[in-house]
Amino acid sequence: MSSSGTPDAPGHGDEQDEELSEAQRAQLNEAAEQVAAVRAQLAAAPVELVVTNHVMGLYELAAVHLDQDAPNVGAARLAIDALGGVLDACAGRLGDAEATLVGARSQIQLAFVAVSGRAGAEPERGANEADAPAQDVPGGGEATGGGDVLEGGEAAGDDGDAS
Numbered sequence: 001m002s003s004s005g006t007p008d009a010p011g012h013g014d015e016q017d018e019e020l021s022e023a024q025r026a027q028l029n030e031a032a033e034q035v036a037a038v039r040a041q042l043a044a045a046p047v048e049l050v051v052t053n054h055v056m057g058l059y060e061l062a063a064v065h066l067d068q069d070a071p072n073v074g075a076a077r078l079a080i081d082a083l084g085g086v087l088d089a090c091a092g093r094l095g096d097a098e099a100t101l102v103g104a105r106s107q108i109q110l111a112f113v114a115v116s117g118r119a120g121a122e123p124e125r126g127a128n129e130a131d132a133p134a135q136d137v138p139g140g141g142e143a144t145g146g147g148d149v150l151e152g153g154e155a156a157g158d159d160g161d162a163s
Helices: 014-019 022-044 047-066 073-089 095-119
Strands: none
Touching: 047 073, 047 095, 073 095
8 A cells, every 4th residue: 555545556565565465466456457447448538528527516416405405505506616617617618518517507506596595594605705795696607597496496497408
């Protein structure tokens, strides 16, 4: 193991290898091979697809925090801000999925506004958000997705069409 707690590559850390059983060495080699295979798959994947998956993960994270019995609007705000930051930084470079992602941002912003309005209190804010107006929409852009906000904070769109 390296000082960071990850297994050393085979052939490195020979002193430690001597302390490992054959079964442990085999497990370590198998794990290293699996990591290498995953890294190769990631390197071969179109980066636009990987970024799209991460943006959708941020969308889901925000939705989960908004859909709680006691919504965590502060956590949702952070996820929506991160989603918006990635979209803004990558504008025009996300391929065919970009319009869908922009629509998803609008929908989650609408859900945020609805949920934070129902909560009747100012959304929880981190220290760096203390000066932001209470009514602003997280994630940048405009909250104009055209969909209706459903019970529980989920937004209904027009089948992902962001036009």
